[in-house]
Amino acid sequence: MFTKKVIPLHVLARWSIKTAGYVTKAPKPEIPNNSLASVYSANEQKINGIVYDKKPFKVKLEAGKNYLWCLCGRSKSQPLCDGTHRDIYLKITQRPIRFKVEQTKEYWLCNCKQTKNRPFCDGTHKQPEIQTASTIRV
Ligand code: FES
Numbered sequence: 354m355f356t357k358k359v360i361p362l363h364v365l366a367r368w369s370i371k372t373a374g375y376v377t378k379a380p381k382p383e384i385p386n387n388s389l390a391s392v393y394s395a396n397e398q399k400i401n402g403i404v405y406d407k408k409p410f411k412v413k414l415e416a417g418k419n420y421l422w423c424l425c426g427r428s429k430s431q432p433l434c435d436g437t438h439r440d441i442y443l444k445i446t447q448r449p450i451r452f453k454v455e456q457t458k459e460y461w462l463c464n465c466k467q468t469k470n471r472p473f474c475d476g477t478h479k480q481p482e483i484q485t486a487s488t489i490r491v
Pocket of ligand 1: 468
């Protein structure tokens with residue numbers, strides 16, 4: 354005997370979206386790499402700085418130019434270093450990360466100071482421990 358199979362509407366909708374070739378998620382943005390990461394030992398520092406902000410900062414950077422990204426989180430010209438880490442009274446152990454980019458364009462630089470791809474944002478700031486952390490941003 355023939356039995357009629359009922360397909361739930363949400364399964365049917367998912368199937369029709371897949372077969373129609375629609376993309377339901379935006380492609381992940383390409384995360385650039387620091388070409389100077391292997392050149393300077395500062396990139397091997399294990400301890401990250403304090404959370405400055407809970408979201409990245411978009412900055413236009415020029416190709417071939419050297420930049421210093423603040424790792425300690427205390428610079429007043431975030432996300433770049435202003436030399437605050439040299440203040441002996443603050444006893445900051447982190448050094449800034451020297452980097453340069455391949456193309457002149459806008460980049461998302463990490464402002465939570467916890468990225469695993471210094472100095473570029475890799476999405477680490479979305480983790481609950483970062484989102485609930487206290488920041489020093491005024
Ligand atoms: S701001 Fe630090 S990983 Fe995104």
